Amino acid sequence: MAANKKSLRQQRILGELDLEPALRIADLAERLNVSNETIRRDFDELTSQGLINRTYGGAVRRHASEPGLNERHQLHIAERESIAKQSIPVLAGARHIMIGSGATTVHVAKRLAVTMNDLTVITHSFGVATVLAINPTIRVIMAPGLYHAQEGAMHGAQTVRFLENYRVEWAILGASGLDGDGASDALIEAADVYSVMMERATRSMIVADHTKFNQAFPARYCDWTSVDVLVSDESPMGVLDETIRAGGCTIKAPTRS
Structure with missing residues (x-):
């Protein structure tokens, strides 16, 4: 159940980054009602999967191309x-x-x-x-x-x-x-x-x-x-x-x- 909860949370993070190109750890933690450390661990996993790029205090969605x-x-x-x-x-x-x-x-x-x-x-x-x-x-x-x-x-x-x-x-x-x-x-x-x-x-x-x-x-x-x-x-x-x-x-x- 914990693994499923984490997966759903990480999908939510990717969804939020699709709507907003860059997000801060503190903002996401507040939105998802979890700790900053939880978001940091999620960011580390999503970065290792090549789905996001870490920035100072946050993350951005990784894209192969830019929007028009x-x-x-x-x-x-x-x-x-x-x-x-x-x-x-x-x-x-x-x-x-x-x-x-x-x-x-x-x-x-x-x-x-x-x-x-x-x-x-x-x-x-x-x-x-x-x-x-x-x-x-x-x-x-x-x-x-x-x-x-x-x-x-x-x-x-x-x-x-x-x-x-x-x-x-x-x-x-x-x-x-x-x-x-x-x-x-x-x-x-x-x-x-x-x-x-x-x-x-x-x-x-x-x-x-x-x-x-x-x-x-x-x-x-x-x-x-x-x-x-x-x-x-x-x-x-x-x-x-x-x-x-x-x-x-x-x-x-x-x-x-």
């Missing part, structure tokens, strides 16, 4: 707005920027459109180009290529060759996962574009919320020695924090209360 962009736009809105707000002071004085695709980078582009002027932005993302259009002083250069409908962006060899013709001060990129090896993306084609954007930029910024911590996806596009700034809604903890800083990357996030 439209679905991601409905998640973590407050966190992404916080990231966008923090990113702007770092970009002060920039005149030429490359921006990758993704839900978080669209939030950054929205903030750029209302706070900065006289920019040239090179992007492969239609979402980024659209939100920048509200500011007539921002010149948008759209990269050509093969259209990826789920991501709302251009990819492929033509996109990469086009970007290689430019040099900018900043590349602003999202990520599906952040772990000790660097930043990775679920979409291999996107990783190819992000890599060349970083190569063509003097400095690079990754914008990603805390649910991406300690997650790895198929296409790694950089290690931490290649990233100048990580902007997030929370600071990573433990080994991930140490690894990022050891690579020379600055972490910009709200101070924990």
